[in-house]
Amino acid sequence: MKIALDAMGHDDGPRPLVEGAVLALREYPQISKLILTGDTAQLETLLKQQGCNDSRIEIVHTTQVVEMHDSGIDAVRKKKDSSVSRAVDLVKSGAAEAVVSAGNTGAAVAACTIKLRMLPGIDRPAITAMMPTENGRHFILCDAGANPDPTPQHLKDNAIMAAAYCEHVLGRPNPKVGLLSNGTEEFKGDALTLAAHSLLKNSGLNFHGNVEGHDLFEGAVDVVVADGFTGNVVLKTSEALAKSIFRLLKRELLANPIRKAGALLCKPGFKAVHEVTNADEYGGMPLLGINGICIIAHGGSSPVAVKNALRAACSSIQHQLNPHIVEAVQRSHDSTSNAPQPA
Amino acid sequence: MKIALDAMGHDDGPRPLVEGAVLALREYPQISKLILTGDTAQLETLLKQQGCNDSRIEIVHTTQVVEMHDSGIDAVRKKKDSSVSRAVDLVKSGAAEAVVSAGNTGAAVAACTIKLRMLPGIDRPAITAMMPTENGRHFILCDAGANPDPTPQHLKDNAIMAAAYCEHVLGRPNPKVGLLSNGTEEFKGDALTLAAHSLLKNSGLNFHGNVEGHDLFEGAVDVVVADGFTGNVVLKTSEALAKSIFRLLKRELLANPIRKAGALLCKPGFKAVHEVTNADEYGGMPLLGINGICIIAHGGSSPVAVKNALRAACSSIQHQLNPHIVEAVQRSHDSTSNAPQPA
Incomplete structure (x- = not known):
């Protein structure tokens, strides 16, 4: 190749x-x-x-x-x-x-x-990003920023493309697809999401319905579909928040010798957390x-x-x-x- | 009262x-x-x-x-x-x-x-939410979910209202206002955000420009303006991610007796982190x-x-x-x- x-x-x-x-x-x-x-x-x-x-x-x-x-x-x-x-x-x-x-x-x-x-x-390209979950099974966020003003059909296309990547390249058969929204209930969403929800329900995909915060990081689905604006905001916000939390932990756990000693004993635990949340394993994701x-x-x-x-x-x-x-x-x-x- | x-x-x-x-x-x-x-x-x-x-x-x-x-x-x-x-x-x-x-x-x-x-x-109500930052200075997210399909003028009104709350009720004079977007550059945004950016630039507010992930949790601004859909997604995603990270840490740090002992020594440090990220201090926020x-x-x-x-x-x-x-x-x-x- x-x-x-x-x-x-x-x-x-x-x-x-x-x-x-x-x-x-x-x-x-x-x-x-x-x-x-x-x-x-x-x-x-x-x-x-x-x-x-x-x-x-x-x-x-x-x-x-x-x-x-x-x-x-x-x-x-x-x-x-x-x-x-x-x-x-x-x-x-x-x-x-x-x-x-x-x-x-x-x-x-x-x-x-x-x-x-x-x-x-x-019609339009979509950026994918791999995001870690609590159980170690990553999910694909799509679109993570290529198309900030998509149509409902674009969101459906993103779902089809990301599911194809998930199934055929990552080898996860029949991937579960969720639609990022401001609530899991079907009536929740902005105009775009509500219209996309209807399309996804009839798409033949393994559609799980709307997903929100906790569904993401508890690994409820394999693919999270979003418009490129919200997807990009979620990607950057999550990355920034995780970094902030780890920096804050470091600051507090190295604040005095007793905590430092404790942190040393915990080191393998922190390493395990780092490994679960580490995105290096995937390295890069396709522009679909x-x-x-x-x-x-x-x-x-x-x-x-x-x-x-x-x-x-x-x-x-x-x-x-x-x-x-x-x-x-x-x-x-x-x-x-x-x-x-x-x- | x-x-x-x-x-x-x-x-x-x-x-x-x-x-x-x-x-x-x-x-x-x-x-x-x-x-x-x-x-x-x-x-x-x-x-x-x-x-x-x-x-x-x-x-x-x-x-x-x-x-x-x-x-x-x-x-x-x-x-x-x-x-x-x-x-x-x-x-x-x-x-x-x-x-x-x-x-x-x-x-x-x-x-x-x-x-x-x-x-x-x-025209429309806006939900506010108080979000913690690394330096302990919270910021106001507005709108956190009332109006998922706002106009640019609604976003400007949200900025004015949240800034008024920040200044007159929370006592932070001349609050810095940021516009949540998919990039800090002025040319970044969906159609709504781009239009709102122009309005905010000429609003007389202390407008800091677009903000993204790291600006939020590093405390770059006092008020983060967003449409109710993205704002709600950011609020729930951040809350869920923080919970996931702390659950993951707990799981790994209690995985064996050595780590448990270390975690015990670190306990005051974890407590300090909890206090910085705790939203109880604010308890509730106004519907504006x-x-x-x-x-x-x-x-x-x-x-x-x-x-x-x-x-x-x-x-x-x-x-x-x-x-x-x-x-x-x-x-x-x-x-x-x-x-x-x-x-």
């Missing part, structure tokens, strides 16, 4: 990306070529530091970097020679089968949407709906997370994510057009 | 409400009358158990209880003799100056909106925009939280919450109509 890696798009520059790339080459023989897009001199230095002279690595030199605060569409239009744009170009030309980016998400979404276009039957494979990773990804994002790209290719999505969307459209019409 | 308490509306029945009422009477001499609405026999038994024969207590007998899963408007229409409806009636008739309810929030909102009507210049004072408390409120919700009712009366809101809204409308028109 041939993968392109946006090797400049990371909060801390290219180093964690190169380190992750080297880990992936060691672990995944199925990668036949790994194309890094970015500044050749910097990337070669980092590869040398890693002692890596793997012949499967290729560098495509680019001169521009999309910053985290750049607007996505502007970045694609004005920085044509950016590492993310060139990486997506490689998928478009067929030189790579998938692209992985931990850079500016808006730029990756815009580049993929503009250059690769959408899958048949799909585009005519190609794009894995989006966190801007602060560790080298291990980058390695696992590259594994996610391989799995999505291997398990034919997009053909499965196209088939599921087609099936859904057929069943809708064959359904008895309301009188 | 004369306060009405919906004495049946609580996840665990009337007991915590009666216990909270008794605590409040002991602590707040400014309460001249506390009217409990609910089942007389049950309430009298509970009062007797508390050894309370305070002459300031009065019971108004009601025969119906709104359940937590009832739809708000249905509850008001079909259960006319419910504890919450009768409590709001007491405000309408002038027998009470404020109502406190920890029951079905939708029913309290519907009863207040239908019976008390809105303040001049305000209605022509009356209604304090909404959590359905699982402790007696101390109920007591503090009654204190919030007293403060809102004493500091003239509603006259301040009317004045702020009027000032904002005047400045908008006097503003130079765009060419």
